[in-house]
Amino acid sequence: xxxxxxxxxxxxxxxxxxxxxxxxxxxxxxxxxxxxxxxxxxxxxxxxxxxxxxxxxxxxxxxxxxxxxxxxxxxxxxxxxxxxxxxxxxxxxxxxxxxxxxxxxxxxxxxxxxxxxxxxxxxxxxxxxxxxxxxxxxxxxxxxxxxxxxxxxxxxxxxxxxxxxxxxxxxxxxxxxxxxxxxxxxxxxxxxxxxxxxxxxxxxxxxxxxxxxxxxxxxxxxxxxxxxxxxxxxxxxxxxxxxxxxxxxxxxxxx
Numbered sequence: 656x657x658x659x660x661x662x663x664x665x666x667x668x669x670x671x672x673x674x675x676x677x678x679x680x681x682x683x684x685x686x687x688x689x690x691x692x693x694x695x696x697x698x699x700x701x702x703x704x705x706x707x708x709x710x711x712x713x714x715x716x717x718x719x720x721x722x723x724x725x726x727x728x729x730x731x732x733x734x735x736x737x738x739x740x741x742x743x744x745x746x747x748x749x750x751x752x753x754x755x756x757x758x759x760x761x762x763x764x765x766x767x768x769x770x771x772x773x774x775x776x777x778x779x780x781x782x783x784x785x786x787x788x789x790x791x792x793x794x795x796x797x798x799x800x801x802x803x804x805x806x807x808x809x810x811x812x813x814x815x816x817x818x819x820x821x822x823x824x825x826x827x828x829x830x831x832x833x834x835x836x837x838x839x840x841x842x843x844x845x846x847x848x849x850x851x852x853x854x855x856x857x858x859x860x861x862x863x864x865x866x867x868x869x870x871x872x873x874x875x876x877x878x879x880x881x882x883x884x885x886x887x888x889x890x891x892x893x894x895x896x897x898x899x900x901x902x903x904x905x906x907x908x909x910x
Contacts, residue, residue, distance in 0.1 A: 673774075677764055684756045692749065800861050800878040808853035809886040818887025821880055829868070834891045836900025838868065843894045848904035851892070857885040 769775045776784065809815065823832075829839035840848055848867075849859045860881050863871035872881060 673764070673768065676767060677760070680760050680763055684760055688749075688752065688756060691752065796873065796878060800857075800873065800881070803878050803882045804854045804857045804861070806882070808889055809883060814883050815887050815890065817880070818883035818885070821876070821884040822887055825872070825876075826884070831896070831900075833894070833896035834888070835896040835898055836903075840903040841900040842888055843891045843896055844899065844902050845892075845906050846902035846904045847907050851889075851907040853885060853889050856888050857881060860885055860888075 769777055809818070822830075822834075826834075826839075829837055830842055831837050834842035836842065840846075845851075847855070849855060849864065859869070860876075861871075861873045861878070863869045863873075865871060876884075
């Protein structure tokens with residue numbers, strides 16, 4: 656979205672012009688609604704006059720537009736009868752009509768702002784702008800990930816505890832509580848689909864394997880967190896959990 660400064664700096668159409676259009680539109684709505692209320696009052700007074708014997712001394716005011724659902728007199732019956740069910744002529748209350756006309760006004764202003772005067776960015780343009788703004792950030796993340804993938808895996812207890820916590824939060828649905836494999840492969844045997852060395856595990860987690868349902872975790876996890884979970888997954892080799900999934904991929908020789 657453009658800022659207020661950017662909008663007001665445009666010589667053709669600015670905030671003042673938009674306010675003038677909005678006030679003019681609201682004036683039209685108020686006028687139309689006033690005409691509608693006046694006609695409705697006249698119609699109600701006529702019906703009230705016909706029902707004067709039933710409600711002696713009843714006076715009609717604009718508040719009746721809010722109370723019409725509570726009025727049930729023969730003069731308001733439409734004449735329809737369905738299995739003994741009668742239909743009363745209960746028009747929508749004024750507040751409901753006001754909301755309806757206001758939505759029309761908002762839609763008109765939206766159309767003028769985005770489609771006619773083209774002051775604001777539409778969703779596609781806004782998305783492309785955000786992608787462009789995010790590109791440098793993503794480049795730094797990618798650069799950091801490349802650096803960490805080439806570093807030795809983490810072996811300290813605090814990092815492995817962090818990696819285990821991330822694994823338990825995000826990975827057990829597909830790989831199981833003990834990495835025995837469910838929808839995803841078993842991470843404890845000698846066989847790997849995309850490589851079982853630390854740097855290969857890191858890249859698989861970072862880039863994901865979307866065609867096989869593996870999420871792209873660089874979208875949600877920081878590179879340092881991915882390093883921690885990749886280091887933890889590497890330590891799971893040979894843990895022999897119960898009910899392991901059948902081997903998948905190529906056998907890897909561990910050093």
